[in-house]
Amino acid sequence: MTIRVVVVDGHTLCRLGLAHVVRAHPDIELAGEADSLAEGRLWLESGDPTVVVIARRLPDGDGLTLASALRTVRPDVGIVVMAPRDGDDALFRAMDLRASAFVDEAAPVAELLAAIRHAAVAPLSFTASDLVGALRRRRGGDLLSAREREVLALLTNGLSIAEIARTMHLSHSTAKTYTARLYEKLGATNRAQALMAALRQGLIRPEEMHATDHPKAAMTAR
Template identity: 55%
Template sequence: MIRTVVIDSDTLTRYGLSMLAGAHPDVEVVGETGSAVEAAELVERARPDVVVIDVELADGSGLALVRALRDRYAHLGIVVMTSLDTDDVLFRALDHGASAFVVKTAPVVEVLGAIRHAAVAATSFTATGLLDALTRRREQETRFALSPRERQVLTLLRDGMSIPEIAGSIHISKSTAKTYVARLYDKLGASSRAQALVTALRTGLIDYEPTPGS
């Protein structure tokens, strides 16, 4: 029996997964909540084998919760279930320590497969379309051809640093930092920081938030 906790702000989703578990005897929902704040205490109390988490919770980030649970429970299966079927969300789930990624419109067999995978292989990652997403990411990286330094500057732009702050952070002159930023804008086809970051996020060149240890 795969003991499962569902964390999703949508009541219908939580109810639907409970009904799904009832129709398949190897999965049992032992707890549910729509709150990121309540999730940690629920997981501690229910001791599930698998947690299913929505990316967008009413009171917090589902992916931040994924990272917190992965850091605390190395062998907990974590399934990210979301309506945001995009490459960047898939890779964010992977980077944050999820075991599986599945969209809410997926067939029942795919949802159950994700839960079962997470139960037996918590530290590996599976997702329908993962190979295609990896191929698209490689194509984007080739297309933009950012140097390691340009990637570093792009990450600092994402973190909200000004050009003087970027220069100080990586020990280059302000003029050189400005040149790197201008080169990034040119490669990304952008005329502003906001446009550059939108393109970089959409194409998977950067994550929405710093990864642990960065």
């Protein structure tokens, strides 16, 4: 699948730089550019992007306004918000508006490309660098409870919800609730996304991931 990307950024050099980055990768196609909220709205009304990369600061307003409007009418489109990372407020605003990803303006190119590809395949699943740390700071404590950490370990080992319930001596519905809470905290909608998010945030180690090669790891949580 070719990812059609629209870039909305008021800074010409930044917009051209993003356009150059996008053109350098065969799986990503630059579908359009806009330099303001107004131009972004006009382009999006007539275009059919897979992912929209929106700068938070635009000449005629806040890019999050465009992100919010787009998400309301196009739940299938990925939205990547770019903004300075001066605290966690912008990240949480992007997450609350159901953006797909938040990227610091100073982040490496590889991080932006990863965010675009994530947004293309999981537009309603949020990701950001240090998301777990930001959530921990918001809650003032550990992100995962002891039970949720146990569920994560069992998911990493490829167990199904029914097997997790038996292993932890829980009812099926309680095990499913713990799993759903874990997914929510990691910004995931399924097992694969949860494990990748946990890996990125250091909640599990790469050497533990070998267990997910087991056929059970491919089972959908029930």
